[in-house]
Amino acid sequence: MAENFKSLGVRADLIQGLDGLGIQTPTPVQSAAIPFLINEGSDLIAQAQTGTGKTAAFGVPLLMKVDPAVDKIQGLIIAPTRELAKQIGKELFRFTKFCDPKIFVEVAAGGDKIEEQIQRLSRPTPILVATPGRLMDLLKAGLQLDGVRYLVLDEADEMLSMGFQQELSAIFKATPNRQATWLFSATFQKRVQGLIADHMSGNAHRVQVEPKQIVNRNIDHQFAICAREEKDAFIINYLKAQGSARGLIFCRTRAGAIRMGEELEKAGLSVGVIQGDLSQRDRDKVMRAFKKERVQFLIATDVAARGIDVEGLSFVIQHQLPDAIQYYTHRSGRTARAGKTGVSLTLIEPSERGQITKLEQSLGLNFSLVE
Structure with a gap:
């Protein structure tokens, strides 16, 4: 396991942000995923539970991949619930404390006024964190996802068990220019396997954190x-x-x-x-x-x-x-x-x-x- 985030290839300004949060030693999922996502960045399937540090595992490489100067959403993170979407948004914001130029992250979830979300998304927003239902509403209102290069599905099993299968298929269709999909799931039931078979590369990189390690x-x-x-x-x-x-x-x-x-x-x-x-x-x-x-x-x-x-x-x-x-x-x-x-x-x-x-x-x- 890597001793620190520098040896995983993480940029100095992000290491400073992690350090300020007391995050100094990478967890097993971070050690396994971060170097691959920074260097290769192609399709990834990771088995990891809540509490294993997976937000940093996908969030830090994503922050390094997007270009704040490009006026398009480049990274799209989908989470099952409003609470989780907001939590991811908050963590990414904290990671970027020392980034210059600033990398803006927006959260779009149900329960907040959609008009305000549309207005906020009219500013340059490299990363959007959204729940499936609210993203569908935004797409109907004209949101463009043609700039999305990285699609992250967090807690994919939970989204499918909540009945978001059609929404996820629509999201794949709405991101035709993506270079990679990074899928994180605690379990891999048939529905998750089906989603992977339909929408991801057959030779996607796989990361599995042993239950005893997490x-x-x-x-x-x-x-x-x-x-x-x-x-x-x-x-x-x-x-x-x-x-x-x-x-x-x-x-x-x-x-x-x-x-x-x-x-x-x-x-x-x-x-x-x-x-x-x-x-x-x-x-x-x-x-x-x-x-x-x-x-x-x-x-x-x-x-x-x-x-x-x-x-x-x-x-x-x-x-x-x-x-x-x-x-x-x-x-x-x-x-x-x-x-x-x-x-x-x-x-x-x-x-x-x-x-x-x-x-x-x-x-x-x-x-x-x-x-």
Whole structure:
């Protein structure tokens, strides 16, 4: 693995931007993808979960490839949710802090006024980050993508599971002059394989980060055994013992998240709930309250939590085990960001003890039991 970003070929002004964010040692996906994307820049298929540093893995090479003097969108990044699109936009903006000339990045997602987005895109914008639905609206309003040379699909599996297959096909059609597609996905089900077969080079470069490499070593993984009916009381006691520490509680279903929110409020705890049925406006309101620390704890479902990037979370609680291993790394990766430490606590029923052993083996982790 590369020692630093200079040895990967990253430009000095971008290294300075990364350094200012405390990003000094490349993650496995960055070490594997960045030199290839800078030097070759052709089609790339990368398997990487959230929390592995993939935004820098595609974002830094993209910032080096675009020309701020050209008045066209040259890099197009597609993300499944508004939160993730905004998070990517914010990270790219931070990476470019020391770039001269400045490289402008715009974000176009639902929930914001399209007229304002159209106006902002009339300025030279080398990189656009967009959600599939809003990009379709902009194309109908006359947005031109003929200058796009690099198309990045982030969380491709998530976009397909959300039903964006037609939109993605339309985006490929709307970018006829692209030189390369860079696809990042946590899983490769049939639909993702189909997308790759239809739209990407047969000899695309492949990068796979082993599950054991992607786990953040600053997270203390814990589990507690309790019957289903005891979980609420356990969580309430745990949260009350946290002082001013802030954290996220994951529930598997929307109904479960809403019910848990009601229980915690009854216990006098400061809590917000984010789940798929919320309107964009309500969702933004909850997220704003959490980010501004007006709410101490946030309850979320897996899909609703995509793109949640809040600094300084001390712990994550998983009300029950997730359906898939990648969701475990996605959930636990919400804590211990930017070099800090954090706790990931999973509540299991007595019959699920074997699942913890499975997670330990497949991810190379050690879980400790909390009594």
